[in-house]
Amino acid sequence: MRFFAFALTLILLSTTARGADIYVDNVRGDDRNLGNSAAFSEGENGPIASIAKALRIARKGDNVILTNTGVPYRESITLQGGNNSGWEFAPLTIEGNGAILDGRAPIPVDGWKHVQGDVYCFAPTYKTYHQLYLDDRPAKRVEVEDMSQLDTLKPLEWCLTDGMIFFRTEKDRGPGCYRLSYTARRTGITLYEVRNVKILDLTVQGFQLDGINVHSNCYKIELGAITSRGNGRSGVSVGGASRATISKSLLGDNGAAQLRGEGFSKTTVIDSTLLENTAPATFRDDAKITIDGQEVTDAPAAETAQALRLFPQPDAPASPLRR
Known part of the structure; x- marks a missing residue:
């Protein structure tokens, strides 16, 4: 009897502990909903709009x-x-x-300040790390020690120096001619x-x-x-x-x-x-x-492998994990 009571307790515990499904849809969902169904036609039982709200409940x-x-x-x-x-x-x-x-946000045109020649700068909120995206993929980044080396940037290259993003445009073009975004969320x-x-x-x-x-x-x-x-x-x-x-x-x-x-x-x-x-x-x-x-015993040195990119050019095959 003790064995059967113990087994029944385990079954009941596993049944009650098995989680509910919470559905999220960032296009048709509403954070006022309960998230009980993926169908937006279910009214308040329909999907939630944000992952953050789903995790709160x-x-x-x-x-x-x-x-x-x-x-x-x-x-x-x-x-x-x-x-x-x-x-x-x-x-x-x-x-x-x-x-x-x-986590990206577009860089507004008036967020750029002219520095020299075809080089412009943008001051993000956070001053370290970052990525600059050009047309939804990371632009080419180069290492620049200080602002005295900004003239080494080639067109469409960027660097992060003194907490600012520096970007060089093509000749006679301003940063407003490009779709530029940066890593805004932490x-x-x-x-x-x-x-x-x-x-x-x-x-x-x-x-x-x-x-x-x-x-x-x-x-x-x-x-x-x-x-x-x-x-x-x-x-x-x-x-x-x-x-x-x-x-x-x-x-x-x-x-x-x-x-x-x-x-x-x-x-x-x-x-x-x-x-x-x-x-x-x-x-x-x-x-x-x-x-x-x-x-892993030692952190390997960085290598340049231009043949493999996670943001392929239009004619390149998609990422191997994108099904």
Whole structure:
């Protein structure tokens, strides 16, 4: 009898703990809705408009399901504490369905100031890292030590110096002739003191620091089929004593490192690609990083690999993770 009572308790616990589905649609959703249905015709039961609102009402083990509307979700989100955690048998899940989380903002024409010749500057709020986008892909960045070297910039190249973005236009053209955007939001997804969380099938791009930051005291975090690209510092950063697994994912075109580890964190990478095209594949500060069973011992030097880009030219094939 004790055995059957114990088994029944486990069954009831697993049934009640299994999370609800919360649907998000950034085109047809409304944050006044309950998110119980993906169909906007369901009235107040229809989808929510923002991921942030979904996480505010989420409970332990819930599933946040994004609709891939073709329009990027332009927000920064944070998962923190018990309500944004899951159970070992029922993790809290963000199912991206191939959607894009984008941290960029357009640079207004009057935000540019003329410096010299064809060189213009823009002063962002945050003064470090960053990416400058030209026509929805990172523009070519060059290293410039100080403003005395600005004349070394070639047309359509940029640099970050003294906390400002400098961009050289083509001859007789101003910055208003181009579609220029920059990494305005700080971090795409921040995880803090959560456990048993899965983030699946999502592209995170255009954030000033990290696409995904597994900040501290996070355990059993799984990032699956993630593309994290074009962020100012790293695609994924894992810190503190956190434990994270990255599988079937693609990191590249990030500013300082594709994958960053610090503190006593441990990151396991499985069947994933870390492109050394703009920065080293990994950066470690006392952290442990294992890639396909091999522990990373030294952070490799950055290599220039112009053949592989996460933002392909129109005639180039799409990213290998874009299905």
